[in-house]
Amino acid sequence: MRKNNRLQQFQHFTVREETTLLPFLMSAMSGISRNRAKSILSGGGVRVDRAAATRFDQPLRPGQHVEVSRTKPKAEFRSRHVRIVYEDSQIIVIEKAIGILAMATSASSFCVKSVLDGYFQKSGQRCRAHVVHRLDRDTSGLLVYAKTIEAEQILEHNWQQIVTDRRYIALVSGRMEQAEGTVSSWLKDNAAYVTYSSPTDNGGKYAVTHFRTLQAADDYSLVELKLETGRKNQIRVHLQDLGHPVCGDIKYGNGDDPIGRLALHAFRLHFYHPITGELMRFETPPPKPFTSVFRRTDKKH
Secondary structure, eight states: OOOOGGGGOEEEEEOOSSEEHHHHHHHHTTSOOHHHHHHHHHTTOEEETTEEOOOTTOEEOTTOEEEEESSOOSSOOOOSSEEEEEEOSSEEEEEEOTTOBSSOOSSOOOBHHHHHHHHHHHTTOOOOOEEOSOOOTTOEEEEEEESSHHHHHHHHHTHHHHEEEEEEEEEEESOOSOSEEEEEEEEEEOTTSOEEEESSOOSSEEEEEEEEEEEEOSSEEEEEEEESSOOTTHHHHHHHHTTOOBTTOTTTSOSOOSSSSOOEEEEEEEEEOTTTOOEEEEEOOOOHHHHHHHHHHHHHO
16 A cells, blocks of 8 residues: 655654653754744644644653654645644544534535545545544534545444544533433434433433533533443433533523533544554543633632
């Protein structure tokens, strides 16, 4: 298989002591200037443990691997809808913004896949983005796309075994009563494509969601969610079952919309690389509005 040489041109360094990324780069790269190191970081030329890194103050631990691009990318990727987190010759991991579909529908061809296909074409990569899982249009967070048919087939047919940890964070209405727990029910769509939840078998699909309360106030709570099953609208319906629907959810919510969006974000994605078998770990912080509502609440009291 022909490899994309542009993606392989990295200098490799191993962290020997605790430090942060900017001084490490300045030291490792023969004492380059602070401005030059910042330029490399802001230009997307640094990876830490195979994940893209742009924060100059990112903490580093002994044993971590830092890669610095030898060449400037041929086509700088800019999109307000998609941020590239990691890329190699087989897969690409991105962070999706709200308001864009993971893949096209008959009504719209604009989607993450079309954005990535355009990027591949401009950067001279002979590949296409292959969808292996999805997020709703108004849910933000991490997605992996395959760049080859081989990677796509392996991910698609072995998804449950390949993915080791996939979690979401949600801002929900009201104060959560439980610190943690599990919701399970049968989910089934009606003729209007609204998903209904039943404690007994209603002919739908059995769904299990584990939750943990991260922060709670009188008006809102921040909740971490881990899916044992991946059913349509599972998180949104199960949080509705708990009496604490996702904020900004016009379909399953209660009208509570403090940040002007569906407050659901896929923040963690851990999986085995479909070709190399390496365990890949990706996390992204919750969107700032998810936590800023608690500061506003504190000021009220």
